[in-house]
Amino acid sequence: MNARSLMRAKRARILITLVVKGALLLGGLPPSACAFDVFGAAASVPPTPAGEFADTDAAHSCQFVPLGAPLRLAEAVNRALCENPKTREVWANVKIQAAAVGVAKSAYLPTLSASLQDGRDDATTDVKGYSRLSSVTRSTLYSGSASANWILYDFGGRKAALANAQALLAAAHATHDATLQTVFATVATDYYAAQAAAAKLELAKETESIAYDSFTAASARVTRGVAAISDQLQAETAWAQSTFSRVKAEGDLQIAIGTLAADMSLRADQPVAMPDAEDSVVPDNAFAETVTAMIEDAQRTHPAIAAARAKLDAAIASEQQTRAEGLPVFSLTGRYSQNNQPASLGLGEPHLPSTGRDWYLGVQVQIPLFEGFGRSYRIGGAHAQAELQKDMLDEARQQVALDVWKSYQLLQTDTENINNAATLLLVTQRSFDVARHRYAAGVGNILELLSAQKALSEARQQRVQALTGWRAARLQLAAKLGRLTA
Template sequence: MMPALLGLSVVGGIPEIAQAIDVFHTDAMVPRTPAAAFADIDAAYPCRLDPLGAPLRLAEAVNRALCENPKTREAWANVKVQAAAVGVAKSAYLPSLTGNLQDGRNDGVTDVKGYPRLSSANRSTAYSASVSASWLLYDFGGRKAALANAQALFAAARANQDALLQTVLSTTATDYYATQAAAGKLASAKETESIAHDSFIAASARVTRGVAALSDQLQAQTSYAQATFNRAKAEGDLQAALGTLAADMNLRPDQPIIMPDADGGEVPDQAFAESVATMIEEAQNTHPSIATARAKLDAAIASEQQARAEGLPNLSLIAKYGQNNQPASLGLGEPQFAATGRDWYVGLQVQIPLFDGFSRIYKVRGAHAQVEMQQDALDEARQQIGLDVWKSYQALQTNMRNVGNTATLKQIAQRSFEVAKDRYAAGVGNILELLDAQKALSEAKQQRIQALTDWRAARLRLAAKMGRLDAEDLRREQAPQQ
């Protein structure tokens, strides 16, 4: 007898239309964009990317990097994964319902040799349907530990996203200021090249009039050639920096970018008043990387509790109702009669783990070792954050002093060059004095640009190491120089 069954079975499945249902509101736990709260340039349309501004401002560069960088999008996707895991853990508190439906054609033939009266041939269409339910009532804290683990991992994913956003923001700001410095150095190199050319022309004129030695012309020409070399190198350095900044924003390296003048941004107006000890203590308590490590420790503790609970009994409420139309027969060779069958049951089920080959013992040991490992990771994160804040603070203090030093140096170098140029034009100065003043002015201008951009980058890096870098810090970059 060979039955032919055409059936449909749905076991624990959910129709596609139900996938849009968010009973536990996990979507509300996930930020709207990969940039989370940082993409606030346009709050109504976060992560809306218009054509590049000209010039490109730091806030726009950071917004693009946070929204489009593959690392930030990966962290955002991980938050979605962990939010869904929280929903899965919460679903364990609800009953499960399973439906089963079979509908098939039955073609049965029985041929009894020598006893034709006992032979039979039956053809029928049969179906069976059943619904079963199960509801875990008590499991010694297993579900609670699983939910705590999922929630802790979600908290770790969110904190990790915040830490990554701080890192990407700081990296983009550093690259932005490095590009701005490269653009400023190129402008300074072009100006130096022009000054060197003028000095060469002036020296050549004096040699032609016979009031200066040929060595003056040659030395001025050498200085001019060196300035041309430096200008060409500055052009290459700028293109490399522009490519790096474009990559941060997930753009092609050859994307045209116009940078603002390095002298047009914020400058330090006072010393940093907050003590470094206070900043280190604050960072070790609130930095997103610390929150990530702490959440992973909580998840490991919950995972150990879950492993212990899995070795204990659990109590469930179970129920089932079924119906079928299997035909009935009085015996072999007798005709079949149409019939309808029903069955149901409801009751309590206790499951008691008796022996699992000692695997539970080793799972608990492994879970406890994970707790120890995460505790060590938390301690290491605190130590690293403290060191990062200390280094960033010292770098900021150094750069803050250098901004003032370079301003004074630039003024002195400018006056020195003007005096040397006038003395040489009047015939009372020599070419070496002029070239030395020219070189000192060029270096002073570049040091001024480097000091300004280094200070701005150091300020943002310190804020990032403390875990409190926000959009307000980016808007300050656009403030005019005082």
Template sequence: MSARPIIATLLTSFLVATSHVYAFDVLRTTNGISATAAGAIVPDPLACQFGSPGKPLLLAEAVQRALCSNPKTREAWADVKAQAAGLGVARAAYLPTLSGTAQVVRDNSVTDVIDHPTLSSAQLATTNMESVSLNWTLYDFGARAAAARNASALLAAAQSTQNATLQNLFVAVAKDYYAAQAAAGALAAAEDVERMSGDSAKVASARVDKGIAPISDALQAQTAYTQAVLSRNKAQGAWQSAAGTLASDMELSPDVPITLPAVTAGVQPDTAFTESVGELIDEATHAHPSVLAAQAEVDAAVAKVDQTRAQGLPNISLVSKYSRDNQPASLGLGILEFPATGHEWYVGVQVTIPFFEGFTRTYQIRQTQAQLEKQRDALEDARQQVGLEVWNSYQAVQTSTDSVKDSATLLDIAQRSFTAAQHRYQAGVGNILELLNAQTALANAQQQRVQALADWRAARLRLAGSLGRLSGDDMQ
């Protein structure tokens, strides 16, 4: 049999085998990989396909766009895929390895024996050699098991890190969304103040024209109107900046037009978080994704120590090989060579014992033990950071809840005060300072109401994120 068909057969077998490997997850390592970069929050790939932003743009769409498209979430998703492949590598170590070799050699060998031409020889032949080798590790004192535990723990760490990344980005996008919504509300309030100031200036001018008010009333009212125009221009700039930031979170150009619902529309303060802060902190320090990721890193470091130690122990393998060739044969010097074929095979058990490695193993073990200490310290730090974040978020929710209630009361009082001052001035029993002061108080109350609602909603999601509880339901 010629070499070319053999080589072609080996190459075809290799390509077929690798195509099957690439096409299927033979070792079942992809079960924990989400279908999208948004993980369990947006599990449907079709939900990650977007057109133009909605009008108005709801929080759910803003969060979905960010989680599906943001480079941070895609990077975390890719890391999960890489660690899943690493687990596949660790599991593959339990299987035998089979390799084939085919060689074609054009041999031109000439030997001239001086003064003895009859002993000289010349060879011109094409020789083929094919072989198949098998190696299967039967026992390695737990090295493969430790490697599999290490890879499994690293995969769990990557998955928890992905979840933590999603939680953090969710909170960040919600914060920017509510900041933009507050900026839009502040702009609307500034436009109302501008309108009210214009009306007051017209009333003051009319009273001056009728001679029932001094010119100073008109001047003060005109000053208040000009200040309202300046405030409205400033609010317009703040809105454009906040909208651009939100668009960037969604991987859109900052100049994409965005329309948001009114800040007064949407979820209102409730008692969703009724647990004590101590219970929340205890829960988060054990179940938050960043803590779970740190714990998985510790487990991986423990397995790495065991793996490094086991790799310095004996290794028992099953080895086998079959080879054949058509190397020409000769009975001796000066005798013609004759075509021949040969084959060889063996099967046996191989024991590899690393007697001395130049103390490399000792220092490798020390290195992995130091890494284990580092990961344990990182776990403790993660728990402390999560506990502090829960505490701060809890206090922010409590404060913002009270602020929402107080701002509603303040706005109601300021609105009634302005209405009364406006009527008094129009009736000629009030003065311009009373009207302008009431107008300023109403403007401030409107701003505080808008900001209080936005702050409460952002604080609510921040607390949920610090607990690791954010899900698709929180996008509403």
């Protein structure tokens, strides 16, 4: 082998070594280090699972310190939106669809590929009886090639594929938004349920204390001989019942706290302090428009409907893409290759160093002629999928309208009952005060006192339930309208 061939072989080995080392190096890096987002796909992905609901005032969104005391609704919502598996799943799907848009856009660019080979060739030919025809060849061979392909026209196939990917990305964003609002409403409902449970426990303790006072008063009257023993027994029964209710309220609170902690992806035994039921949103006229206007607005803007509409657009684009795949594709193709394969004049002749080169540039047309009728069935399936998505869009509209109607009526009921509960609490408090004074003065009986005591306890619980129920109904209506904000 001459010096020129040795130099080429050396260069080829060096190039192969660099390529292999570079591949190994890139393979050891994280995906983000070797990815080139030339189409800006990452810009369409929210930085956190919480999306637009993320706490923008925080130095680092979705990074939390230990729970505050008492826990505020905004903190509970932020934790749930960032850590809930459902929100992380739909966030990951947004990233998947954003990458799919980048793949669809890359189809408009040419594809380039290269191949390089370097090896040792030992060839021995032994012709018995004709030694002059025998030969031994030892050489270092290399070959390299580069090819390119650029689709020039495909009758709208790439355009339909890009439209499909973009519609699926829009659907993923809308689904992400809808999931965030659902999780928001769920954690808010569980938050107010825990707040109500904490308030009910405090009321149960107060009721138990009042029942004990009534039992003490009845016992004193029995001791003085001014009341029958039945008064003491009835008061003691009421006290025992209030103790039973207090223990049950403690268990209900632990269940509610565990549910809220699970919403925030915390352990169910995580201690959580709830604020007072009176320390929260107060009744207002945030939803003063008519229910008809609400339904019409929700059917235009609700994320669930936006997701269904985007999926319909994706299905239509997918049908167009399937049709285009059965049409010709025009491409610009080119290739260049070079090798140092030795040449020989014939059997028994020495191999001579040589260099081979080959290249071509041209236009290629691919025409699908027959696919066993599979194309027709795929087109039919894609068309049926579009019809299915249209029906699902209509179903989403009907469901949103029904949800808004139910939530609106529930909010109206809870709004009226807040005033009713306040009036009831005022009346029962006055009734209990009167009954207690009458019994202490000896002009009232134990049944009157216990009845007023029970009515007061129930009125207090109804007041708490009315407040927390109104707050939950308000958020539920906002969720059904698609209007929840952080």
